[in-house]
Amino acid sequence: MKTLKxxxxxxxxxxxxxxxxxxxxxxFEDYNVHHPHSGLKMRSPREFIAAQTATA
Structure with missing residues:
Protein backbone atom coordinates (compact mmCIF):
# COMPACT_ATOMS: atom_id res chain seq x y z
CA MET A 1 0.00 0.00 0.00
CA LYS A 2 2.82 2.43 0.76
CA THR A 3 4.18 2.13 -2.78
CA LEU A 4 0.73 2.55 -4.32
CA LYS A 5 0.14 5.71 -2.29
CA PHE A 28 -2.94 -1.90 -10.30
CA GLU A 29 -2.30 -2.92 -13.90
CA ASP A 30 0.72 -0.61 -14.14
CA TYR A 31 2.03 -1.76 -10.76
CA ASN A 32 1.85 -5.43 -11.73
CA VAL A 33 2.90 -5.17 -15.39
CA HIS A 34 5.36 -2.27 -15.68
CA HIS A 35 6.49 -1.06 -12.26
CA PRO A 36 9.96 -2.39 -11.31
CA HIS A 37 10.27 -3.89 -7.83
CA SER A 38 13.61 -3.98 -6.03
CA GLY A 39 12.67 -7.22 -4.26
CA LEU A 40 12.13 -8.83 -7.68
CA LYS A 41 15.50 -7.69 -9.07
CA MET A 42 13.90 -4.63 -10.72
CA ARG A 43 11.31 -6.67 -12.58
CA SER A 44 7.55 -6.24 -12.44
CA PRO A 45 5.56 -9.00 -10.76
CA ARG A 46 4.38 -10.26 -14.16
CA GLU A 47 7.96 -10.37 -15.47
CA PHE A 48 9.09 -12.20 -12.35
CA ILE A 49 6.29 -14.78 -12.60
CA ALA A 50 6.92 -15.26 -16.32
CA ALA A 51 10.61 -15.91 -15.65
CA GLN A 52 9.77 -18.42 -12.90
CA THR A 53 7.28 -20.21 -15.15
CA ALA A 54 9.72 -20.37 -18.08
CA THR A 55 12.43 -22.03 -15.98
CA ALA A 56 10.11 -24.53 -14.32
Missing amino acids: RDYVHVTPLPDVATVLELLAGW
Whole structure:
Protein backbone atom coordinates (compact mmCIF):
# COMPACT_ATOMS: atom_id res chain seq x y z
CA MET A 1 0.00 0.00 0.00
CA LYS A 2 2.82 2.43 0.76
CA THR A 3 4.18 2.13 -2.78
CA LEU A 4 0.73 2.55 -4.32
CA LYS A 5 0.14 5.71 -2.29
CA ARG A 6 3.61 7.11 -2.97
CA ASP A 7 3.82 6.34 -6.70
CA TYR A 8 0.21 6.78 -7.77
CA VAL A 9 -2.13 8.43 -5.27
CA HIS A 10 0.08 11.26 -4.01
CA VAL A 11 1.10 12.39 -7.51
CA THR A 12 -2.36 12.35 -9.09
CA PRO A 13 -5.03 15.04 -8.71
CA LEU A 14 -7.98 13.26 -7.07
CA PRO A 15 -10.94 15.62 -6.84
CA ASP A 16 -13.46 12.95 -5.82
CA VAL A 17 -14.06 9.26 -5.14
CA ALA A 18 -15.34 8.65 -8.66
CA THR A 19 -11.97 9.73 -10.06
CA VAL A 20 -10.13 7.37 -7.72
CA LEU A 21 -12.36 4.46 -8.72
CA GLU A 22 -11.79 5.19 -12.41
CA LEU A 23 -8.01 5.23 -11.98
CA LEU A 24 -7.59 2.34 -9.55
CA ALA A 25 -7.69 -0.52 -12.07
CA GLY A 26 -5.09 1.20 -14.24
CA TRP A 27 -2.82 1.78 -11.24
CA PHE A 28 -2.94 -1.90 -10.30
CA GLU A 29 -2.30 -2.92 -13.90
CA ASP A 30 0.72 -0.61 -14.14
CA TYR A 31 2.03 -1.76 -10.76
CA ASN A 32 1.85 -5.43 -11.73
CA VAL A 33 2.90 -5.17 -15.39
CA HIS A 34 5.36 -2.27 -15.68
CA HIS A 35 6.49 -1.06 -12.26
CA PRO A 36 9.96 -2.39 -11.31
CA HIS A 37 10.27 -3.89 -7.83
CA SER A 38 13.61 -3.98 -6.03
CA GLY A 39 12.67 -7.22 -4.26
CA LEU A 40 12.13 -8.83 -7.68
CA LYS A 41 15.50 -7.69 -9.07
CA MET A 42 13.90 -4.63 -10.72
CA ARG A 43 11.31 -6.67 -12.58
CA SER A 44 7.55 -6.24 -12.44
CA PRO A 45 5.56 -9.00 -10.76
CA ARG A 46 4.38 -10.26 -14.16
CA GLU A 47 7.96 -10.37 -15.47
CA PHE A 48 9.09 -12.20 -12.35
CA ILE A 49 6.29 -14.78 -12.60
CA ALA A 50 6.92 -15.26 -16.32
CA ALA A 51 10.61 -15.91 -15.65
CA GLN A 52 9.77 -18.42 -12.90
CA THR A 53 7.28 -20.21 -15.15
CA ALA A 54 9.72 -20.37 -18.08
CA THR A 55 12.43 -22.03 -15.98
CA ALA A 56 10.11 -24.53 -14.32
